[in-house]
Amino acid sequence: MKTLIAGLGRLYRGETTFDFIGRRMIGFAISIIIIVLGAGSLLIQSLELGIDFRGGVAWEVPANGLTEQDARKVLDDNNVESLNAKIQFLTGTELQVMRVQVGDQTQEVRLSVQKSFAELAKVEVEEVSVASVSSSWGRSITEKALRALLIFFVVVSLYISWRLEWKMAAAAIIAMAHDVIISVGVYSLFGFEVTPATVVAFLTILGFSLYDTVVVFDRVQENSKKFATTRQSFANIANVSTNEVLARSLNTTLASALPVVSLLVVGSFILGAKSLEDFAVALLVGMLAGTYSSIFVAVPLLDLFKQNEPKYQPFKGQIAVGVAMSKLMGHGNVSRVLVTNSSKLNASSVTDEELIAQTTQRATTVLTHPPRPRKKRR
Amino acid sequence: MNKRRHIVTLVLLLIIVASSLTANLVAGNKPALGLDLQGGASVTLQPEGQYDAAGLDVAVEIIRQRVDSIGVAEPEIILQGGTIVVNLPGVKDQQQALDIIGRTGELLLRPVLETGMLDPNPSTTIAGSTTDNSVTDTVPVAGGPGSSRFINTATTVPDTTVPSTDVSSSVPVTASATPSVVATPAVTPKIEIGDDPNDPTQTVVLLDKNGIAYVVGPAGASGKVFKNDARADVQTGEWTVVVGLRSGADGDVLWNKLAAACFNKTEQCPTGQLAMVLDGTVISAPSVREPEFTGGTVQISGAFTAEEARDLAKILEFGAVPVRFGVSQAQTVSATLGSDSLRAAIISGIIGILLVLFLLIAYYRLMALFIFAGMTISIALLWSVISFLSRTNGLALSLSGIAGIIVSIGIAVDSYIVFFERIKDEIRVGKTLKNSAVRSFESAWRTIVAADTVSFLCAAVLWFLTVGSVRGFAFFLGISALTDLVITYFFTRSAVLLFARSKRVQGRKILGIKTINPEVLQ
Numbered sequence: 001m002k003t004l005i006a007g008l009g010r011l012y013r014g015e016t017t018f019d020f021i022g023r024r025m026i027g028f029a030i031s032i033i034i035i036v037l038g039a040g041s042l043l044i045q046s047l048e049l050g051i052d053f054r055g056g057v058a059w060e061v062p063a064n065g066l067t068e069q070d071a072r073k074v075l076d077d078n079n080v081e082s083l084n085a086k087i088q089f090l091t092g093t094e095l096q097v098m099r100v101q102v103g104d105q106t107q108e109v110r111l112s113v114q115k116s117f118a119e120l121a122k123v124e125v126e127e128v129s130v131a132s133v134s135s136s137w138g139r140s141i142t143e144k145a146l147r148a149l150l151i152f153f154v155v156v157s158l159y160i161s162w163r164l165e166w167k168m169a170a171a172a173i174i175a176m177a178h179d180v181i182i183s184v185g186v187y188s189l190f191g192f193e194v195t196p197a198t199v200v201a202f203l204t205i206l207g208f209s210l211y212d213t214v215v216v217f218d219r220v221q222e223n224s225k226k227f228a229t230t231r232q233s234f235a236n237i238a239n240v241s242t243n244e245v246l247a248r249s250l251n252t253t254l255a256s257a258l259p260v261v262s263l264l265v266v267g268s269f270i271l272g273a274k275s276l277e278d279f280a281v282a283l284l285v286g287m288l289a290g291t292y293s294s295i296f297v298a299v300p301l302l303d304l305f306k307q308n309e310p311k312y313q314p315f316k317g318q319i320a321v322g323v324a325m326s327k328l329m330g331h332g333n334v335s336r337v338l339v340t341n342s343s344k345l346n347a348s349s350v351t352d353e354e355l356i357a358q359t360t361q362r363a364t365t366v367l368t369h370p371p372r373p374r375k376k377r378r
Numbered sequence: 379m380n381k382r383r384h385i386v387t388l389v390l391l392l393i394i395v396a397s398s399l400t401a402n403l404v405a406g407n408k409p410a411l412g413l414d415l416q417g418g419a420s421v422t423l424q425p426e427g428q429y430d431a432a433g434l435d436v437a438v439e440i441i442r443q444r445v446d447s448i449g450v451a452e453p454e455i456i457l458q459g460g461t462i463v464v465n466l467p468g469v470k471d472q473q474q475a476l477d478i479i480g481r482t483g484e485l486l487l488r489p490v491l492e493t494g495m496l497d498p499n500p501s502t503t504i505a506g507s508t509t510d511n512s513v514t515d516t517v518p519v520a521g522g523p524g525s526s527r528f529i530n531t532a533t534t535v536p537d538t539t540v541p542s543t544d545v546s547s548s549v550p551v552t553a554s555a556t557p558s559v560v561a562t563p564a565v566t567p568k569i570e571i572g573d574d575p576n577d578p579t580q581t582v583v584l585l586d587k588n589g590i591a592y593v594v595g596p597a598g599a600s601g602k603v604f605k606n607d608a609r610a611d612v613q614t615g616e617w618t619v620v621v622g623l624r625s626g627a628d629g630d631v632l633w634n635k636l637a638a639a640c641f642n643k644t645e646q647c648p649t650g651q652l653a654m655v656l657d658g659t660v661i662s663a664p665s666v667r668e669p670e671f672t673g674g675t676v677q678i679s680g681a682f683t684a685e686e687a688r689d690l691a692k693i694l695e696f697g698a699v700p701v702r703f704g705v706s707q708a709q710t711v712s713a714t715l716g717s718d719s720l721r722a723a724i725i726s727g728i729i730g731i732l733l734v735l736f737l738l739i740a741y742y743r744l745m746a747l748f749i750f751a752g753m754t755i756s757i758a759l760l761w762s763v764i765s766f767l768s769r770t771n772g773l774a775l776s777l778s779g780i781a782g783i784i785v786s787i788g789i790a791v792d793s794y795i796v797f798f799e800r801i802k803d804e805i806r807v808g809k810t811l812k813n814s815a816v817r818s819f820e821s822a823w824r825t826i827v828a829a830d831t832v833s834f835l836c837a838a839v840l841w842f843l844t845v846g847s848v849r850g851f852a853f854f855l856g857i858s859a860l861t862d863l864v865i866t867y868f869f870t871r872s873a874v875l876l877f878a879r880s881k882r883v884q885g886r887k888i889l890g891i892k893t894i895n896p897e898v899l900q
Contacts, residue, residue, distance in 0.1 A: 127712045130709065133707045134704065197777070208785065214829045252792040258734050259730030263784060267722040283785065
């Protein structure tokens with residue numbers, strides 16, 4: 001408990017010294033496991049597509065004590081195949097809705113079923129919502145979304161290459177693809193229904209994941225300029241940058257996720273607005289994946305891409321941890337710093353003390369200069 | 379100097395936001411609600427077979443007129459990526475919506491057997507009777523009234539019945555199909571009148587916009603005899619509509635056969651008038667003045683106003699290119715379900731924002747005030763923009779739009795977090811609050827611009843390339859990204875920099891870190 005509070009304090013003051021790069025394999029492994037699970041689930045049970053993608057008819061009836069048998073009877077009476085009908089009860093405290101989904105039907109059947117449901121539930125006909133979708137429609141929106149996605153990839157890669165650099169663009173796009181794959185995998189794994197709302201949410205995830213990654217990469221780029229004169233491995237720069245933006249990343253994720261959690265818990269579970277649930281679940285999964293990937297996937301990948309550049313190659317494998325990293329980050333008060341990972345130091349032939357001395361010497365030139373005294377007023 | 383500039387910026391921003399908000403409130407603009415929040419019917423039409431973009435535009439126009447004629451509040455008819463989306467808030471009956479929209483809209487040419495006034499008793503209201511010469515023309519027309527003109531080679535002259543924007547006439551016509559036509563003095567052999575006014579093979583009674591009844595025979599031809607080039611033009615001082623004839627068996631041959639029948643006032647067409655019928659409404663019933671149209675064009679003249687002529691031209695053109703539509707999506711949302719969703723979205727949105735604010739107070743203490751103020755201003759700004767666009771462009775706030783806004787809360791808050799975390803970094807390495815604020819803004823601004831640009835690009839690509847709810851989402855995401863940039867630059871920057879230079883806070887604990895008092899160092 002004490003260490004947790006101490007850790008939060010360090011996080012608050014931006015003094016964490018986690019070695020993200022040295023432990024990148026853990027992050028990669030977790031991602032790969034989730035992706036493999038998701039892919040396996042996709043192969044076995046694929047996605048639960050809503051009627052917007054399959055085509056079909058859905059009625060939503062206020063479920064005034066209706067049962068599944070009632071619904072099937074209505075369908076049978078109207079000569080609708082009730083075996084494959086999907087009947088769900090969406091319950092909230094405010095209202096309970098029965099949603100009945102079947103394959104494509106003619107206009108007459110849609111209306112007569114709507115009327116029967118209204119009679120059964122003792123409500124006005126208008127209170128029964130009907131949605132019908134032709135199957136070609138679902139295909140065409142999926143195609144449009146995919147095309148939009150491809151163009152988005154290209155545009156964003158160009159922008160990041162121009163604004164930052166192409167290696168960052170590559171890492172960011174991979175991280176983004178990672179988030180989408182994970183989200184789709186989670187959807188398949190838990191059998192959530194995919195609706196147009198879900199597609200919207202997936203697209204948001206892309207934007208969000210990139211947004212997060214760009215913020216981290218921006219800091220990486222700034223730091224690589226800052227450390228340009230001190231000879232440093234790229235891993236160190238990446239570690240320092242990630243630790244510096246860690247508080248921001250966690251804060252932003254919390255601040256963004258809270259409204260979504262509220263939408264999910266209050267809006268969907270308590271108030272029973274099921275239409276909100278589709279958004280909220282996908283958004284939440286995507287936001288968590290987005291934050292995770294920007295720290296544990298995007299930055300380590302960038303290090304993989306860049307560690308062999310001539311500028312960084314001689315120092316490849318040198319990772320300053322603990323006190324040394326803290327020095328690099330320019331914190332004066334070393335005593336508070338926790339040494340997180342000393343075993344990694346043995347990777348290179350440099351000893352602890354030497355490395356600390358080295359980095360200290362380098363870092364002094366960077367950040368620890370005292371503030372320039374104010375000029376006297378005349 | 380610098381200080382004054384910040385103050386001026388802040389004041390200007392506040393004035394602009396406040397005045398645009400009040401202007402919108404005074405004008406009564408408020409965000410229009412989408413179907414999924416308000417209840418109503420929505421139909422998505424996908425064109426089938428061959429069509430071109432111009433045909434789609436005309437189709438949108440025709441559907442809009444039909445919808446307007448039944449008086450739906452704030453209908454939304456949009457051409458989206460090759461499909462037409464018709465949103466009819468408040469329309470509860472899907473059948474009605476499909477009836478309005480789903481008709482093929484084919485223009486039929488039917489010989490007029492008889493004209494006259496309908497017996498006004500059977501509940502039919504006669505609309506638009508203010509139009510000038512419509513009443514005088516209710517007498518059966520022999521050769522067309524004197525006001526119409528005969529123009530050289532290829533001409534049909536209307537009996538000056540005003541060509542109208544098409545009226546969705548399903549209601550009046552069904553009411554009038556059975557009731558009696560006040561018999562006109564013309565020789566009336568027993569005419570069997572069919573039930574379905576839209577059936578082209580029957581003899582039926584149809585009305586025009588002014589309530590004049592026409593007994594029309596089976597359709598002799600469709601609008602396909604015309605080329606797709608109808609235009610309204612001023613010729614010899616009058617508005618006329620000129621349209622070309624297609625050549626071939628389905629074009630001028632068919633037309634000339636019909637024209638000859640009417641010109642000679644055969645049994646098939648005793649009045650000599652040829653009615654142009656769209657959706658069971660007589661648009662115009664000109665008398666035929668030529669037995670044969672050799673010039674390849676047909677000219678319709680009469681007492682048109684410019685608008686009437688253009689409307690007729692549009693209808694002729696549309697009749698020539700009937701775009702066939704398949705209904706790819708039809709949806710009705712009950713009003714209860716819609717308002718429940720809206721309420722849930724609002725309640726959970728407010729709770730979400732409150733949670734975020736608690737988090738920020740706990741984390742940034744005093745500085746969280748800037749976030750509150752900034753969020754309030756950006757909400758006011760967003761509200762103004764959305765209300766304004768709702769009024770002018772028919773933008774409607776749907777559930778997916780709300781999702782976009784909720785996501786944008788995260789983006790907006792992030793800008794502050796990036797900035798404040800930066801200030802903390804700078805203070806930590808020993809800078810004064812004032813210096814760190816200035817320097818932090820420079821670097822934070824770069825980050826914020828980069829990140830917002832990515833969001834905006836995402837929104838723009840989605841907006842241009844997708845349809846339906848995705849677009850609503852993209853729109854609100856994009857607009858939020860822009861608002862965030864504006865607020866960060868004009869509000870947050872000025873306010874925080876002013877705060878950071880104020881004497882009182884120097885040397886205090888800001889953002890949980892004690893700052894250096896510059897006076898001490900002197």
